[in-house]
Amino acid sequence: MKELFPRKQVMGFIFSLVLTVAALLVYFLDLSFALGMTVLLVTAFLQAGLQLVVFMHAGESEDKATIYTNVYYGLIIALVTIFGTLLAMIWGMV
Amino acid sequence: MEFFERFAIPHPSPAIYASMVAIGLTVIAIIAGLTYFKKWGYIWREWLTTVDHKRIGIMYLISALLMLFRGGVDAIMMRSQLAVPGNTLLDAQHYNEIFTTHGIVMILFMAMPFIIALMNFVVPLQIGARDVAFPRLNALSFWLFFFAAMLFNISFVVGGSPDAGWTSYFPLAGNEHSPHVGTNYYMIAIQIAGLGTLMTGINFIVTILKMRAPGMTLMKMPMFTWSALITNVIIVFAFPVLTIALAMGTMDRLFGTHFFSIDNGGMDMLWANLFWVWGHPEVYILILPAFGIYSEVISTFARRNLYGYKSMVASMVIISLFSFLVWVHHFFTMGQGAFVNSIFSVTTMAIAVPTGIKIFNWLFTLWKGKIVMTTPMLYSMLFIPIFTIGGVTGVMLGMSAADYQYHNTMFLVAHFHLVIIPGVVFAMLAGLTYWWPKMFGFMLNERIGKWAAWLIAVGTCVAFFPMFISGLDGQARRMYTYSEATGFGFWNMLSFIGAGILAIGFVLIVYNIYYSTRYATRDIGADPWDARTLEWATHSPVPEYNFAITPEVNSSEALWDEKKKGHKLFKGSYQEIHMPSKSGVPFIMSAIFFVFGFAMIFSLWILAIVSLLGIFACLIHRSFEQDHGYHISVKEIEETEAKMGGAKG
Numbered sequence: 001m002k003e004l005f006p007r008k009q010v011m012g013f014i015f016s017l018v019l020t021v022a023a024l025l026v027y028f029l030d031l032s033f034a035l036g037m038t039v040l041l042v043t044a045f046l047q048a049g050l051q052l053v054v055f056m057h058a059g060e061s062e063d064k065a066t067i068y069t070n071v072y073y074g075l076i077i078a079l080v081t082i083f084g085t086l087l088a089m090i091w092g093m094v
Numbered sequence: 095m096e097f098f099e100r101f102a103i104p105h106p107s108p109a110i111y112a113s114m115v116a117i118g119l120t121v122i123a124i125i126a127g128l129t130y131f132k133k134w135g136y137i138w139r140e141w142l143t144t145v146d147h148k149r150i151g152i153m154y155l156i157s158a159l160l161m162l163f164r165g166g167v168d169a170i171m172m173r174s175q176l177a178v179p180g181n182t183l184l185d186a187q188h189y190n191e192i193f194t195t196h197g198i199v200m201i202l203f204m205a206m207p208f209i210i211a212l213m214n215f216v217v218p219l220q221i222g223a224r225d226v227a228f229p230r231l232n233a234l235s236f237w238l239f240f241f242a243a244m245l246f247n248i249s250f251v252v253g254g255s256p257d258a259g260w261t262s263y264f265p266l267a268g269n270e271h272s273p274h275v276g277t278n279y280y281m282i283a284i285q286i287a288g289l290g291t292l293m294t295g296i297n298f299i300v301t302i303l304k305m306r307a308p309g310m311t312l313m314k315m316p317m318f319t320w321s322a323l324i325t326n327v328i329i330v331f332a333f334p335v336l337t338i339a340l341a342m343g344t345m346d347r348l349f350g351t352h353f354f355s356i357d358n359g360g361m362d363m364l365w366a367n368l369f370w371v372w373g374h375p376e377v378y379i380l381i382l383p384a385f386g387i388y389s390e391v392i393s394t395f396a397r398r399n400l401y402g403y404k405s406m407v408a409s410m411v412i413i414s415l416f417s418f419l420v421w422v423h424h425f426f427t428m429g430q431g432a433f434v435n436s437i438f439s440v441t442t443m444a445i446a447v448p449t450g451i452k453i454f455n456w457l458f459t460l461w462k463g464k465i466v467m468t469t470p471m472l473y474s475m476l477f478i479p480i481f482t483i484g485g486v487t488g489v490m491l492g493m494s495a496a497d498y499q500y501h502n503t504m505f506l507v508a509h510f511h512l513v514i515i516p517g518v519v520f521a522m523l524a525g526l527t528y529w530w531p532k533m534f535g536f537m538l539n540e541r542i543g544k545w546a547a548w549l550i551a552v553g554t555c556v557a558f559f560p561m562f563i564s565g566l567d568g569q570a571r572r573m574y575t576y577s578e579a580t581g582f583g584f585w586n587m588l589s590f591i592g593a594g595i596l597a598i599g600f601v602l603i604v605y606n607i608y609y610s611t612r613y614a615t616r617d618i619g620a621d622p623w624d625a626r627t628l629e630w631a632t633h634s635p636v637p638e639y640n641f642a643i644t645p646e647v648n649s650s651e652a653l654w655d656e657k658k659k660g661h662k663l664f665k666g667s668y669q670e671i672h673m674p675s676k677s678g679v680p681f682i683m684s685a686i687f688f689v690f691g692f693a694m695i696f697s698l699w700i701l702a703i704v705s706l707l708g709i710f711a712c713l714i715h716r717s718f719e720q721d722h723g724y725h726i727s728v729k730e731i732e733e734t735e736a737k738m739g740g741a742k743g
């Protein structure tokens with residue numbers, strides 16, 4: 001019985017609900033902009049990681065290395081794009 | 095009547111009415127021809143529903159060549175208008191529409207399908223596979239691109255073409271300054287084509303990573319396959335940015351949002367930013383497959399293995415990362431400070447280093463080679479010097495302080511044509527000539543081919559070198575006319591002559607295809623160039639299953655090993671082959687996408703909703719469809735192989 005119960009998935013599901021509630025609270029609570037954004041960003045990244053690992057089984061096949069390389073590559077490009085854009089459009093404007 | 099007024103051209107001219115008539119007549123001629131020769135069934139069975147990567151490749155090729163001529167006509171019109179000062183051949187509005195559609199057609203509907211054509215045809219053969227990983231998706235990619243191209247091309251007779259430049263910067267591209275539907279065509283047609291490209295990206299990454307023949311490790315892949323892998327990685331990471339930017343632009347234009355407006359918290363510069371976040375990687379998407387082709391051609395016709403395989407691979411991997419780090423060099427003058435510009439100047443210079451490494455590797459490959467000067471080799475040799483000039487002027491543009499002088503002048507126009515034409519167009523023509531015998535079973539005439547190559551090379555130089563000078567003298571790009579006092583007349587006349595020479599070169603290529611189809615010998619065997627890689631180990635024409643027996647490989651030049659080192663490619667006996675079945679859904683779904691796009695462009699909401707439902711119906715059909723493909727029996731394989739002149743290996 002124990003082997004049949006998808007413990008990891010159920011835990012993952014609960015955790016992902018918790019993350020959703022946490023993110024939703026930003027709307028209902030009166031947080032400062034910085035704090036609200038921080039909560040949103042942290043929960044968003046955790047949520048995305050959770051989905052990839054627990055529900056999309058990123059690390060469970062022989063293609064593990066390829067999949068993670070792809071994810072990290074995508075992450076780097078996304079961060080470069082976002083911070084580069086902020087740099088060019090806002091911080092660096094004179 | 096009021097309903098139909100929206101489809102009228104806002105700024106008509108006799109030339110446009112003539113094109114309408116021409117388009118109408120062509121459509122009627124095609125329909126009548128197909129009916130008369132009873133070819134509808136054939137077209138549907140063999141082409142419209144095919145999922146075979148080779149046929150899809152050939153359809154991409156034909157579309158790309160058609161678009162090359164569409165874009166070429168635009169180019170000739172622009173050069174004619176500018177040939178003399180104060181010319182009135184075109185007015186400002188027409189000139190705007192022509193340079194806009196020229197850019198989009200050439201980059202998105204000519205260069206992209208051309209590289210995808212060659213990738214489709216060659217990559218599965220080069221890695222010893224029977225097809226791509228997702229053959230049905232591949233068909234969908236093609237048909238989405240095809241219908242998007244058609245949608246874009248009807249703009250000049252229905253409703254008016256986009257006129258805000260191929261970069262379509264806001265606020266000019268916003269409703270306020272571009273009130274007619276032209277820019278809607280831009281936003282929606284490119285969106286649909288982009289979806290197809292993104293699918294191709296995923297498809298080829300999976301194909302190359304998962305479907306290589308036994309023994310072919312990553313570092314034993316032929317260089318063209320490597321370049322295709324890197325290109326598709328860049329596609330997958332760059333195109334989503336364009337998708338989002340276009341979606342935001344569409345919402346601004348159709349639904350009154352304010353992402354890129356100047357008021358209500360919008361930011362017009364963000365469009366330029368997002369466009370180039372995609373746009374710079376895009377130029378590397380175009381150039382890397384070309385590098386791959388040159389690597390194949392140069393090592394085949396220098397009769398030796400490619401010099402510095404590892405550094406070739408490393409430089410492409412580095413380029414794929416760096417290409418995402420330089421985009422701000424396209425708008426150094428937009429107002430960000432010296433600090434930001436310096437950062438992006440440095441990254442821009444850095445990317446020239448891996449590019450330079452590749453040039454040196456080719457030179458070293460040639461160094462001790464026994465060079466055979468065939469047409470593809472001639473293109474490669476003409477590419478190296480012209481591309482180097484284009485690249486070096488790129489580095490000049492990359493110096494942000496100096497770019498204040500060059501930006502948006504003809505100097506910039508000279509730069510990018512002198513990288514794109516030798517880089518992409520020469521490479522595609524080289525690849526076309528090189529792989530033509532594998533595609534069609536005969537070779538293109540070498541003498542006419544070389545004449546065309548020389549004419550195109552000379553034409554390119556004569557057409558674009560003068561722009562460096564007139565650009566430094568201050569001639570701005572995208573100006574529809576200039577006065578005699580500027581002194582630009584002479585240089586533009588030269589450019590016009592160059593464009594004429596280029597045009598003759600392209601006409602010669604068409605003539606070559608005609609001539610060779612009629613007169614070339616069909617008796618050329620499977621490997622007419624004495625080449626080195628796996629695609630030449632198949633029969634010509636390639637049977638639908640590509641390889642009767644899956645090849646086994648132990649280096650990046652498997653066929654050469656077989657020819658010279660006694661390596662045995664095909665071991666074992668025939669097995670039943672599992673093939674994907676045909677499907678008409680990709681075609682139908684893309685046709686519905688065309689209707690959907692058209693409805694969105696003209697804000698015909700009911701039609702848009704209905705066609706959107708049609709698209710979902712196709713998706714649902716696919717999800718519940720039971721399709722197990724079909725099998726080719728050993729007996730059939732034996733028959734085919736015997737007909738093709740006996741089993742190989």
Ligand code: HEM
Pocket residue numbers: 261377378380381423424425442443445446449484485486487488489490491492493497500501502506509510513514517518
């Ligand atoms: C050696 C590497 C290269 C460098 C350093 C470089 C640098 C630049 C810079 C700085 C600009 C912007 C100039 C301005 O707007 O004032 C530019 C524009 C452009 N480059 Fe390059 N480039 C290089 C290679 C290429 C290649 C290989 C391609 C295409 C295959 C290409 C295609 C373009 C295009 C299409 C534009 C103009 C876009 C437009 O404004 O319409 N470049 N390049």
Ligand SMILES: [Cu+2]
Pocket residue numbers: 373374377420421423424
């Ligand atoms: Cu660039």
